[in-house]
Amino acid sequence: MSELESFRAEVRAWLECNCPMSMRTPLTAEQVVWGGRHESFINPEARLWLERMVERGWTVPRWPKQYGGAGLDAAHEQVLREELDRIDARPPLIAFPLWMLGPALLEFANEEQKRFHLPRIARGEIRWCQGYSEPGAGSDLAAVQTRAEDRGDHYLVNGSKIWTSYADKSDWMFCLVRTDPSVRKQEGIGFLLIDMQSPGISVAPIRLISGASPFCQVFLADVKVPKHQLVGRPNQGWSIAKRLLEYERKWFSELDQSRIGHIVGVGGASVALPALAKEYLGETAGRIADEAIRAELIAHDIDEMALQATLLRIDERARASGVDDGSMASVFKYYGARLYKERHELMMKIMGTRALGWQDEPFTATELDITRHWLRSKGNSIEGGTSEIQLNIIAKRLLELPD
Ligand SMILES: Cc1cc2nc3c(=O)[nH]c(=O)nc-3n(C[C@H](O)[C@H](O)[C@H](O)COP(=O)(O)OP(=O)(O)OC[C@H]3O[C@@H](n4cnc5c(N)ncnc54)[C@H](O)[C@@H]3O)c2cc1C
Known part of the structure; x- marks a missing residue:
């Protein structure tokens, strides 16, 4: 053996x-x-x-x-x-730090930080949120204004983060802060780890159209963050942020097939489209009755399999060479988001008005769930960097097209 x-x-x-x-x-x-x-x-x-x-x-x-x-x-x-x-x-x-923050810490953190944070992430003891976006810094992430002033043994942090998913339930936040406003914007950014219980942090939930929202705005007012919670050098944050985004983008494209895809009622990924089509559109001789929908489902299925096969191929190449340069992350993010949204649009086509559920109206729990996740799927091409930004990255870095 x-x-x-x-x-x-x-x-x-x-x-x-x-x-x-x-x-x-x-x-x-x-x-x-x-x-x-x-x-x-x-x-x-x-x-x-x-x-x-x-x-x-x-x-x-x-x-x-x-x-x-x-x-x-x-x-x-x-x-x-x-x-x-x-x-x-x-x-x-x-827990997304298993796939995003952890790998970034393995690469950039010092030994003390690794020994402190990584085992806690592995054990699921700490819930993390991502403090990247700000009211004036989304796609142009390097424009972050949340300021971290050097005060000797600590940084004094002031500013605000927005769209911070689950900030109200999180214990710690990894955060992009401006450590030097006098240099080129990408060069004056730090990557700070902040305990959400620190005095001066307040969190306000943001409501969404779907009625269920994980979004928060985080306010930081004179928050003292010990210096040893800075990862890397004071102005190295942009490199760390970009690497972490590569992990995040790759992770999104795998959602359907892996971890989250197995959860019943999360993201609609667990709904078997052929069974749904048979239930709502009927069947003839064991096949979905509507030929056009049948063809669309087959095409969608093939695209999903092609994405997964490509992911596997790139993973295997990275394993064989020992180098995962992350350059394909934007391709996976872009295409994964497109497929995920397409999947939800197909559910809409299949179910018609039954997929436009409204609370307190006669809709089943599954129908309401599908409505919520159809609304939520709109965010897939925005979170972790919009699809337009992924196309820009692909054009510049992979295809090396001129600006
Ligand atoms: C579900 C969800 C969860 C999120 N969770 C978090 C989180 O936990 N932490 C966090 O920090 N952030 C989070 N975000 C925020 C997300 O990262 C930002 O929304 C995203 O980066 C876009 O920024 P923006 O909303 O400011 O849009 P903008 O940057 O204002 O963009 C508006 C539009 O302009 C387009 N655009 C902008 N610049 C360009 C360009 N150069 N070329 C072409 N088109 C362009 C964009 O594609 C978009 O369509 C989340 C967002 C969503 C939807």
Whole structure:
């Protein structure tokens, strides 16, 4: 038996003993474990499942052991994923720092910061939010004005962040701040880690048309942030911010197939379109009755498979070369967002006015859910950098077209 085969056997046996049966059932939105100081674990077995996976370092299998990972290589991680999928195991933790902030810290943080923050991220102890956008800095992110003044042993931070998802539920925020207003805007930015309980921080929720909104505006008034919470050099923040955005953009394009895609009722990704079409449009001889919709669903399916195959191919190339330059992240983000929105438009076509649910009217819970997520899907081509900005990046960096 090869080493990889015996690892598979070991993983399979371990999962058999350690993955609780309720953690092998479809994950509902209410039962997602986002982590953080206020995580309530509606299902107590979810806590047990997380603790067991943490013990093995399998919430972040590729990270080095000293930072809470298992130090696995790509091939072993793939085996682990396959074995988890084989028993339909729920992700023990869904927290974007696992895929975005953590990798950026691994690359840019000092040893002390890594030892402090990475294991806490791996264990899901801290919930993070992303303090990038400001009222005057969205697509032009380098224009951030939130100011961090050097006051000896700390920075004094003043300003405001907007569209900060789940800031009201977060324990810490990673934040772009202006450390030097006198130089070119990209050169005067710092990357600060801020405890949301620091005096001077206030959070105001923002309401959205869908009726359910994670958005907040964060106000920072004379917030003292210890100097050791700056990642990298004082003016290195822009490089860190861009690298983190590459992780974020790649992550978005994988949503459908991986982690979040498995959650029942999240993003509509879990809705099987052919079954939905048969339910609302009827069927003839086992096939969707409406030929035009049938053709559109097939085309959409092929596009989704093509995206996933391309993601796998680029991942394998990066693993083989040992270099993940992130240059394809914008392509994946752009195309992933397009497909995700298309998926929701298809649901609209299939369901007609039944997909335009209104609370307190006679709509089913699923119909209301689909309406909410159709509205939410509009944000996919905005969050993490708009589609227009991705096209600009592709034109400049990948195609090397002139300005
Ligand atoms: C669901 C969601 C979650 C989010 N979560 C967070 C979060 O947690 N933290 C955070 O910091 N931010 C978050 N954001 C904010 C997001 O990053 C910004 O909305 C985004 O970067 C766009 O900035 P803006 O809204 O200021 O739009 P603007 O930058 O004002 O853009 C307006 C329009 O102009 C276009 N445009 C702008 N510049 C150019 C250009 N050079 N070329 C071509 N077109 C251009 C844009 O594409 C867009 O269509 C979130 C947004 C959404 C929708």
